[in-house]
Amino acid sequence: MADTDLIVAVQPGDGDDLRERQRLTEQLRAALLDLDIDAADRVSGGTAPAGSKGAGLIESLVVKLGVVAVTTAVVKIREWAGRSNRSVKISIDGDSIELTCVTAAQQQELLDIWLARHAAPRS
Template identity: 50%
Template sequence: MIDSNGPTLHVLPAGDGDPEELAELTGDLRGELLDLDDVLSAGPPPPEDVPGTAKGLGAVVGWLVVQLGTLEGLRAVVDAVRSWVSRSGRTVEISIDGDTLKLTAVTAEQQQRIIDAWLARHAAP
């Protein structure tokens, strides 16, 4: 499975399932994440590590593995993804050790409550 040292992001495909559009959107999100100070790297996982039932190179489209310089960087990543989701209208799942946060088009207040609860589960002890 994917390295559990950092979050794994999955940009969910739209209903039409256009892999080229999904690859472009994922690339845009990757670029924004790489601009963050606490993000050391962000890129696709090896195809054999992609969770789920999809097979082949198309299986990595929409997936990013993020390596953080600090645990505090997790909040910055979540905030950046949340902003990107609100602009793109897409849905992104962020997972750490099997715990998944799904960011989608809900009200800002609802999303903040969900994010705060998820981040609290991954705060430094």
């Protein structure tokens, strides 16, 4: 089965500096490495929003996993985001969704729609 690259970025919170974002990203990476995935590599890219403390590059993770593991990884990310009270942006092939502080039912509905777009086997 083809590998899928899931791009995961912890979104900056109010008052975050670069060190805090790096710490949070590493915390999420450790949680993902508990899953049966191929890799969760740190990359830097993009810039923090204007006016944010410690503006600079946003650190992301490139999570390499099989298509069937995508749902498992997304559930882990959603749980981590809820516990951490953080927003996390995830992308597959440029299609992104941001997990934010909406109700669990609303977030699940949005995730189901987003995941359905990526459930079909790729050629």
